Amino acid sequence: MSSVSSVPSVSSVSSVPSVSSVSSSPAGASTAPGFPAGLSAARSSAFRQALAEVVADQGEVRFDEPMFRHTTLRIGGPADIWVAPRSIACLQAVLSRCCASAVPCCVVGAGSNLLVRDGGIRGVVVSSEGLRGLRFLPGPDELPGSMQVFVEAGVSTGKLLSEATRRDLGGVEFLGGVPGSVGGGLVMNAGTYLGEFKDVTTQVRSLRPDGSQVLRSHAECGFVYRGSALPRDEVIVEGQLLLRPRPRAAIEADVRALRERRKAREPHGVPNAGSFFKNPAGDFAGRLIEACGLKGTRIGSAEVATAHANWIVNVASQVADPSTQPSLDEAEPPRSGRTLVPGSARDTLQLIEHVRSAVLSRFGIALELEVRLLGEDAP
Ligand SMILES: Cc1cc2nc3c(=O)[nH]c(=O)nc-3n(C[C@H](O)[C@H](O)[C@H](O)COP(=O)(O)OP(=O)(O)OC[C@H]3O[C@@H](n4cnc5c(N)ncnc54)[C@H](O)[C@@H]3O)c2cc1C
Secondary structure (H helix, E strand, O other): OOOOOOOOOHHHOOOOOOOOOEOOOOOOOOOOOOOOHHHHHHHOHHHHHHHHHHHHHHEEEEEEEEHHHHOOOOEOOEEEEEEEEOOHHHHHHHHHHHHHOOOOEEEEOOOOOEEEOOOOEEEEEEEOOOOOOEEEEEOOOOOOOOEEEEEEOOOEHHHHHHHHHHOOEEOOHHHOOOOOEHHHHHHHOOEEOOEEHHHOEEEEEEEOOOOOEEEEEHHHHOOEOOEOOOOOOOEEEEEEEEEEEOOHHHHHHHHHHHHHHHHHHOOOOOOOOOOOEOOOOOOOHHHHHHHOOOOOOEEOOEEEOOOOOOOEEEOHHHHOOHHHOOOOOOOOOOOOOOOOOOEOHHHHHHHHHHHHHHHHHHHOOOOOEOOEEEOOOOO
16 A cells, blocks of 8 residues: 555644755745735745745755646746645645745646746746655445545646556546646646546545635545536645556556557647637537647647647747757756757747637637636737
8 A cells, every 4th residue: 555644733833943955046036026915025035935834845846837838738927926735734834824925826736738928927826746645544435445545735637547556446447648637637637538637526625715625525626527616716736536446467458459559549749738619519629620620730849740730739849949948847858868948838828719610600600618728918
């Protein structure tokens, strides 16, 4: 069995002692004139120092952190403050501190469904990546062999699938090839033709903006196709799932078939965020976009993928001269060995509008974005 940190009660918010893992990025400007108080605070040295002290050795804090490092699309300007707490108690303390100073917070998981604008994100970006607890406990007596899974928000969907498979537990086969974190998966009700989070989730634990906890039942989560009613201003910290016993060979066969199907249909080797638009009722966004003849359409660094019309991919590495572009991340060179360069949210948003208006004028259907937008335009 995997170990897990137990979920602390609200009262266990730690008052954390000393400073630690602050990145070497400069703290930047002091209070910026003309900003609302909370936004100014996020840029002030005093608030940055205070937040670093709150986090101490319970997580990581970075300042003016480029968000293209945290999105699979490799697009996004800097977040004033990026923080990745390693415990729920630390996350509670971070939220309480931000709330007290009226500093706005938003949350990201693995960034696989995100388009962050070029101007970046004002305030604090909370990353769930440090919340990695995963616990399996026996399920109810009436479902022999079943297990309840308590999985923290930062656990990857791949880890959840592999740990369930290792225990001969079925129910999350639908995650084969779906990237992301469990927190993002719950918010998005991520899924495939094999199922979605809605099918296995019994409860979701979140933190409100002031750091207090709330536990929601399945019905209260309001899961719908690629979405949920989970409030946008809360941070999901843990999902509780119910998985049933299933022969491992059957699980593996389903996952293999799903992965092969995806491999044959999806673009590879280019930064992307999966499907950009939700499928309209009774149809497929990809079919509509392809029928408009838009496959391969490019605006700057954004392209409607030739392999799948519902995927808009970042082709900045192909259209730019890499020697004149900033490296994606010197500390984490791209695995491919090629120099990847950040793409442009502006180009991507223009292409989105181009696709939407073409589909609207030809079919009278207004495509809805599946990818979530964060941040502000570059000045
Ligand atoms: C190659 C590829 C294939 C994909 N295939 C599929 C697919 O088959 N099916 C599918 O459904 N999706 C698919 N996606 C989209 C994506 O993987 C899912 O939407 C995934 O669940 C997003 O999780 P994430 O952790 O990356 O969330 P993020 O992209 O980081 O965030 C998505 C949204 O959730 C919010 N959020 C994230 N974590 C939390 C949290 N802890 N608390 C509160 N809010 C939070 C964010 O604010 C944002 O609004 C694909 C993406 C890629 C890149």
